[in-house]
Amino acid sequence: MLALAAVPVLMLLVLSSPAVAEDKSPQSANAAAGSAPSTEASKYVGAETCKTCHEELYNSWEKTPHWKTTLNKEGGPSHQGCEGCHGPGADHVAGGGDVSKIYTFKNASTKEINARCMNCHAGGPQHMNAINSVHTQNNVSCISCHSPHHAETKEALLKKAQPELCYSCHLQQKAQFEMPFHHRVNEGLIKCGDCHNPHGTVGPKQVRASSTQNAVCFGCHADKQGPFVFEHEPVKVEGCSSCHIPHGGANPHMLRVSNVNLLCLQCHTNSVPGGKTGAAPGAPSFHSQETFFKSCTLCHNQIHGSNFDATFFK
Ligand code: HEC
Ligand code: HEC
Ligand code: HEC
Ligand code: HEC
Ligand code: HEC
Ligand code: HEC
Ligand code: HEC
Ligand code: HEC
Ligand code: HEC
Ligand code: HEC
Numbered sequence: 001m002l003a004l005a006a007v008p009v010l011m012l013l014v015l016s017s018p019a020v021a022e023d024k025s026p027q028s029a030n031a032a033a034g035s036a037p038s039t040e041a042s043k044y045v046g047a048e049t050c051k052t053c054h055e056e057l058y059n060s061w062e063k064t065p066h067w068k069t070t071l072n073k074e075g076g077p078s079h080q081g082c083e084g085c086h087g088p089g090a091d092h093v094a095g096g097g098d099v100s101k102i103y104t105f106k107n108a109s110t111k112e113i114n115a116r117c118m119n120c121h122a123g124g125p126q127h128m129n130a131i132n133s134v135h136t137q138n139n140v141s142c143i144s145c146h147s148p149h150h151a152e153t154k155e156a157l158l159k160k161a162q163p164e165l166c167y168s169c170h171l172q173q174k175a176q177f178e179m180p181f182h183h184r185v186n187e188g189l190i191k192c193g194d195c196h197n198p199h200g201t202v203g204p205k206q207v208r209a210s211s212t213q214n215a216v217c218f219g220c221h222a223d224k225q226g227p228f229v230f231e232h233e234p235v236k237v238e239g240c241s242s243c244h245i246p247h248g249g250a251n252p253h254m255l256r257v258s259n260v261n262l263l264c265l266q267c268h269t270n271s272v273p274g275g276k277t278g279a280a281p282g283a284p285s286f287h288s289q290e291t292f293f294k295s296c297t298l299c300h301n302q303i304h305g306s307n308f309d310a311t312f313f314k
Contacts, residue, residue, distance in 0.1 A: 039078050043088030047081030050089060053097060057149055058082075064157060066148060069120075085116060085148065110141040117142040126199055133200025140169075145198065162191045166198075173247060182248025194219075195246070217246075228305030232312060233279065234267065235304050261294040 047070060051058040061067065061082070069075075069084045083089050085103075092102035105113055114136060121127050130136060135144075145165060151157040158165055163185050167174045177185050185192060192198075195216050196206045209215040217240045218225040224235070234242050243263060244254045257263045267280040287293045297303055302312040 038088050039076065040088070041077055043090045044077035044080075044083050045089050045093055046077070047083070049093060050082045054082075061149065064148065064151070075120075079120065084120070105143060110136060110139045113141040113143055126197065129197075129200030129202060131200075133198075134206055135198060135200065162193060166192050176245070176247035176249070179248040179250055181250070181252055181254045183246070183254075185247075190220075224304045226305050229307045230310045230312065231305050232303060259294065260296050264296045 047058065066084070069079060070081050072079050075084075077083060078088070087103040089102055092098055095101050103116075105116075108116075114130060118127070118130060122130075145159060146157045147159050148157060150159075152159060153161045155161070160168065163174075163177070176182065183190055195208055197208050198206065200206060201208060203209050207216055208219075224240075226236075240246070243256060245256055246254070248254055249256070251258050255263055257266075265283070268283045300312045302309070302314060306312045306314060308314050
């Protein structure tokens with residue numbers, strides 16, 4: 001039966017080769033359906049009907065979390081099964097599998113694809129910024145990273161596991177995590193997604209945070225959070241990134257500069273009164289810049305803040 005039905009459809013597929021595929025004819029389901037599937041119940045046939053012709057896809061789909069949508073009585077047929085994403089299928093079935101009568105994701109814009117998925121995934125802190133995320137703005141859609149049918153991971157239906165998924169577009173970051181001192185992302189200890197929300201954030205660079213950008217670091221480095229009786233101002237004001245490169249770099253502790261003294265003296269110089277921040281006192285004059293005093297953190301070893309000592313000795 002399928003074989004018979006498929007003949008005219010195959011011809012259609014040939015006719016709609018890439019060159020003409022962008023011409024969305026009026027009867028195209030993609031153009032007609034847009035991002036909001038029809039709610040007219042008679043247009044829906046249910047996933048069991050789709051199974052009769054698409055058994056392999058049905059069987060693999062049944063093992064994904066999307067199977068749960070069939071239990072969603074509240075949303076009605078437009079929120080269930082295959083048709084929750086592909087829209088109403090009655091005409092497609094009546095046409096013996098007429099591909100112009102079913103919503104496919106082919107040639108759809110990022111905005112349209114995302115809107116489809118977000119019919120169900122708009123809520124919650126994870127996705128609330130997805131509409132305007134940097135990824136969305138740069139035409140990276142939900143299905144650039146996820147594949148409902150052909151996922152390679154068990155986790156979150158991803159096309160590839162992290163970090164390879166991310167490296168497929170972010171080569172520069174790959175190089176950073178290969179530097180001598182780095183967060184062990186390639187080794188699988190932590191993930192890009194621990195620090196970033198690829199679905200977008202309120203703050204810059206899609207860095208996960210609650211109110212301040214530092215919150216993401218405190219999630220794992222709670223000992224640096226304080227509050228301390230004696231805070232070191234740049235930790236609180238400029239943030240961790242003022243001294244560390246978050247991904248990785250050539251210097252121990254992922255510091256921005258090769259020698260600790262050069263880092264400190266960016267702010268603590270007498271020659272530039274006030275230094276970079278405008279409030280940092282210069283290192284006292286007895287700090288001769290001979291070898292001994294260059295290891296600032298030998299003495300000022302609680303550099304992230306202290307409860308005992310204003311100059312961070314303990
Ligand atoms: C969560 C949304 C979603 C659900 C549910 C869903 N699909 Fe899809 N479907 C897609 C997307 C997106 C594509 C485009 C290819 C891709 O990204 O995997 C697709 C592609 C397809 C294709 C094209 C061929 C292929 O293998 O890519 C067919 C046929 C198809 N779906 C049928 C079905 C059937 C049948 C069901 C129910 C058993 C179903 N889909 C459920 C989103 C969905
Ligand atoms: C009578 C058989 C039949 C039924 C029932 C059926 N289809 Fe299809 N469908 C086909 C055929 C034939 C094709 C074209 C060949 C192919 O891609 O597998 C097709 C293609 C598709 C495509 C891909 C179009 C493309 O351009 O790649 C999607 C998506 C799809 N069907 C979804 C569904 C959904 C959802 C249901 C249930 C509502 C469904 N089909 C029920 C026969 C059927
Ligand atoms: C009709 C509603 C609906 C639509 C439309 C929909 N989803 Fe889902 N999605 C769900 C439900 C329900 C779950 C399961 C949630 C759970 O397990 O608690 C889910 C789960 C997921 C998950 C998590 C899988 C996991 O392993 O936990 C991903 C990823 C996902 N959907 C991506 C997509 C993408 C991409 C699209 C658009 C192509 C999409 N969804 C469209 C309802 C939907
Ligand atoms: C740049 C890649 C990327 C894009 C684009 C993307 N996702 Fe995700 N998504 C992920 C990754 C990675 C995870 C795994 C959890 C994590 O690290 O945040 C995930 C997790 C999910 C989950 C399950 C976990 C959860 O916390 O809810 C859902 C559902 C989901 N994404 C839906 C979507 C939808 C809908 C879109 C489009 C609006 C989308 N994603 C766009 C990469 C992406
Ligand atoms: C330890 C936390 C952390 C991890 C893990 C992490 N990032 Fe970042 N990433 C950041 C921070 C913080 C910034 C902002 C840097 C800044 O403002 O100086 C950033 C910035 C970026 C940027 C913007 C460009 C730039 O360099 O400023 C991209 C792209 C990026 N990260 C991608 C990734 C990818 C891909 C992964 C995984 C392979 C990843 N990140 C893992 C914390 C992290
Ligand atoms: C399909 C390609 C693609 C994939 C896959 C992808 N990204 Fe992106 N990403 C982009 C593009 C394009 C931009 C915007 C241009 C830029 O800043 O590089 C971007 C921007 C970002 C930014 C913000 C940079 C800024 O300057 O604001 C971060 C952070 C980021 N991506 C992290 C990730 C992470 C983490 C993953 C994996 C879960 C990922 N990306 C997967 C293409 C991708
Ligand atoms: C004023 C510069 C500066 C700022 C800002 C800063 N650090 Fe550091 N950090 C350092 C220096 C210098 C070292 C090396 C200490 C040493 O040599 O013993 C270091 C070491 C570390 C270490 C490894 C050794 C240890 O103490 O555990 C971690 C982890 C760390 N910093 C995390 C953070 C986090 C998280 C933040 C933001 C809350 C932050 N740092 C902000 C200068 C800074
Ligand atoms: C998901 C957990 C996690 C997050 C979030 C995180 N880190 Fe780390 N960080 C680690 C772990 C684990 C190590 C230990 C590294 C190792 O042994 O490979 C580490 C080590 C470090 C070190 C010390 C390296 C050394 O040589 O002693 C610095 C500095 C650091 N992190 C800074 C940051 C900054 C800055 C942020 C925020 C942008 C951050 N971390 C966010 C888990 C995290
Ligand atoms: C980004 C600029 C910046 C960097 C880099 C920096 N500091 Fe500071 N530091 C400050 C500011 C601002 C204060 C606060 C001054 C105040 O509260 O009056 C301060 C305070 C101090 C104090 C306490 C001074 C006092 O009298 O209370 C010491 C000691 C100190 N820093 C040492 C260091 C060392 C050692 C390094 C290098 C590991 C370093 N700082 C890196 C900006 C910086
Ligand atoms: C041998 C130990 C030692 C080393 C190494 C050292 N310091 Fe100090 N530092 C001190 C002492 C002692 C004080 C005075 C503390 C006091 O007055 O209570 C001090 C005070 C300071 C102050 C506070 C000045 C003020 O006016 O309040 C700054 C800033 C400072 N050091 C920066 C640095 C920098 C930058 C380096 C590295 C280039 C460094 N120190 C290396 C011992 C050291």
